[in-house]
Amino acid sequence: MNDAFEPQITAFTCRYCGGVPADMAGSQKLTYPLNIKIVALPCTGRVDTLYLLAAFEQGADGVVVFACAPDNCHHISGSRRAAQRVVYTKALLGQIGLQPERLEIFHVGLGQAQEFVRIAEEVTERIRQLGPSPLR
Numbered sequence: 001m002n003d004a005f006e007p008q009i010t011a012f013t014c015r016y017c018g019g020v021p022a023d024m025a026g027s028q029k030l031t032y033p034l035n036i037k038i039v040a041l042p043c044t045g046r047v048d049t050l051y052l053l054a055a056f057e058q059g060a061d062g063v064v065v066f067a068c069a070p071d072n073c074h075h076i077s078g079s080r081r082a083a084q085r086v087v088y089t090k091a092l093l094g095q096i097g098l099q100p101e102r103l104e105i106f107h108v109g110l111g112q113a114q115e116f117v118r119i120a121e122e123v124t125e126r127i128r129q130l131g132p133s134p135l136r
Helices: 019-027 049-057 078-095 113-130
Strands: 009-014 036-041 062-067 103-107
Touching: 009 019, 009 049, 009 113, 019 036, 019 062, 019 113, 036 113, 049 062, 049 078, 062 078, 062 113, 078 103
Parallel strands: 009 036, 009 062, 062 103
Antiparallel strands: none
8 A cells, every 4th residue: 555645534523431531631732643633522422424424525535433331321322323323324434435434433531631632543544555535
């Protein structure tokens, strides 16, 4: 694969468990790939299949959702709704010929800045191996 390719990744985050670790990473001077573009939501339960597909349509090579743990969602079932929508959207991606591996959901907690960074790096490398999105 071309080492010069730097994937564009859209990350939808909950303002609690997804967004706080991203903010903490910055305040702790932890670095994560600059190609991660964060879209903060009040709750990842608000993420919709249309948002996920639109991110790809607008040039994302990969999309990730950072949600609360299902049993620790501030909005009770938002994290579960997000997970269901990710599963549904992955099936749609497969049907249209786009690799479902380009979309993932991860559950992170408030104090998990290092885990957020690890996931951001892992996702970036995975998408780098897949190459540019055919929708670009």
